[in-house]
Amino acid sequence: MSERTWSLRHVIPPCPAPPRTPPGAGFELDNDACAACHEAEAAQWRGSQHQTAYSEREFQRALAHEPMPFCRGCHAPEADPRRAASGQAAEIGVGCVSCHIVGDAVLAAPGPxxxxxxxxxxxxxxxxxxxxxxxxxxxxxxxxxxxxxxAMQRTVAEHAASPRAATTCSDCHMRDRAGARTHAFVGSRDDHYFRDALTVEATRPAPDRIELRIAARPDVVGHAVPTGDLFRRLAVAVRPEDGAGARPWTTAYLARHYALESSGGPPLRVERSDDRPHPGEPPRVLRFQLDPGDRAHPVAWEVRFERVESLFQEREDRAVVVGALTVAAGELPPALP
Structure with missing residues (x-):
C-alpha cells in the first residue's frame, strides 16, 4: 500500500458558498420556485442522495449518536443547524438553492x-x-x-491524486447509465454504479487458502471506494460450505481504520490506516486461512459495501450495519484430492 499525505486545505479553491445568515432564513421556500421552471432537473433531484441527505435512515441513526450542528449544517443547509431540522428544510435536504443561490443571484457554470x-x-x-x-x-x-x-472527508483530495483528476465530478455523477446529464447525482446507492467501480477476483491457490483481489477501476472511478464519510467500508468474507448448516462468515474490512489515543485528556479517535481500494494503486489482496477439515469443502465468498451506524465500537465486527449492498459473490469448488 502506498504512502499518502492528505491535506485539509482544499486542493482547489472552492466555489463561493451560499451564505446562510441568519440560519434558517427561509431559502427553502425558494426551492419550489426553482422546481416550477426547471421541472426536469427537479424531477431528477427528487429521491436523490442530495434530496434525502437529512431524512435518510443512515444519517438519522448517526445523528442520534452525535447530534451536532456541524452535521446538520451540511445535511440540511436550509435549516438552523442549532436544532433538529423539520418541515420543508428537512424534506429538501440539499436542494437547488443549497448549491445555486449565492447572494441574490443564481450560480451556474459558463454557458450560452x-x-x-x-x-x-x-x-x-x-x-x-x-x-x-x-x-x-x-x-x-x-x-x-x-x-x-x-480530514473527516477528503473525496476532493482523493480525486486530485487519482488518474482521473482531469475528469470532473459532474462528468461521472451527473450522468445516468445512458450518458445523459442528470441532477440525480448517481452514487453509492446505485447498485450498478457501485459494482462497476470495482474488480473482484477470488481464487483458491492452495487447498487451505482463499485469496480475494479487489481493485478500484481507474477507468471508471476517481477516488477511493468507498469514499465519503467514515461510516462506509467494504466487508470481505468467506465461509466453508460443509452441508451441515450455515457456518459463520470470516470477515475482513477495507476501510479507514481508527484507534483511540489519549494524551492527558479524553481519548481521541485517530486514523491508523486506510486500505480502501484507490484507483491507480495495486489491488488489495486478502488471504483467508481455512481449517484443515475444510479442504474438501466448497467455500462461499462475498464482498459487501456496508454503511455502519457509528464508529464507537472498539471492534469493527461489532459495528451496527444499517445498509449493505453485495458487490460480488461466488463459490470456489473443493480442492482436488
Whole structure:
C-alpha cells in the first residue's frame, strides 16, 4: 500500500458558498420556485442522495449518536443547524438553492446567454470539483485536533491524486447509465454504479487458502471506494460450505481504520490506516486461512459495501450495519484430492 499525505486545505479553491445568515432564513421556500421552471432537473433531484441527505435512515441513526450542528449544517443547509431540522428544510435536504443561490443571484457554470427571470452569475469553478469541495472536503469539528489535523472527508483530495483528476465530478455523477446529464447525482446507492467501480477476483491457490483481489477501476472511478464519510467500508468474507448448516462468515474490512489515543485528556479517535481500494494503486489482496477439515469443502465468498451506524465500537465486527449492498459473490469448488 502506498504512502499518502492528505491535506485539509482544499486542493482547489472552492466555489463561493451560499451564505446562510441568519440560519434558517427561509431559502427553502425558494426551492419550489426553482422546481416550477426547471421541472426536469427537479424531477431528477427528487429521491436523490442530495434530496434525502437529512431524512435518510443512515444519517438519522448517526445523528442520534452525535447530534451536532456541524452535521446538520451540511445535511440540511436550509435549516438552523442549532436544532433538529423539520418541515420543508428537512424534506429538501440539499436542494437547488443549497448549491445555486449565492447572494441574490443564481450560480451556474459558463454557458450560452439565456433570458433568465433572475440574476445569473456564471463561475468557471462551478463546472469543476470546486463546486463540490465545500461539502466533500473538510476536517473534524474538534479543536483538540489543531495540533494534528485530520480530514473527516477528503473525496476532493482523493480525486486530485487519482488518474482521473482531469475528469470532473459532474462528468461521472451527473450522468445516468445512458450518458445523459442528470441532477440525480448517481452514487453509492446505485447498485450498478457501485459494482462497476470495482474488480473482484477470488481464487483458491492452495487447498487451505482463499485469496480475494479487489481493485478500484481507474477507468471508471476517481477516488477511493468507498469514499465519503467514515461510516462506509467494504466487508470481505468467506465461509466453508460443509452441508451441515450455515457456518459463520470470516470477515475482513477495507476501510479507514481508527484507534483511540489519549494524551492527558479524553481519548481521541485517530486514523491508523486506510486500505480502501484507490484507483491507480495495486489491488488489495486478502488471504483467508481455512481449517484443515475444510479442504474438501466448497467455500462461499462475498464482498459487501456496508454503511455502519457509528464508529464507537472498539471492534469493527461489532459495528451496527444499517445498509449493505453485495458487490460480488461466488463459490470456489473443493480442492482436488
Amino acid at each position: 446567454d439565456v433570458a433568465a427571470p433572475h440574476p445569473l452569475r456564471r463561475d468557471p469553478r462551478f463546472a469543476t470539483a470546486a463546486a463540490c469541495a465545500n461539502c466533500h472536503q473538510f476536517g473534524f469539528p474538534d479543536n483538540r485536533r489543531r495540533a494534528r489535523p485530520e
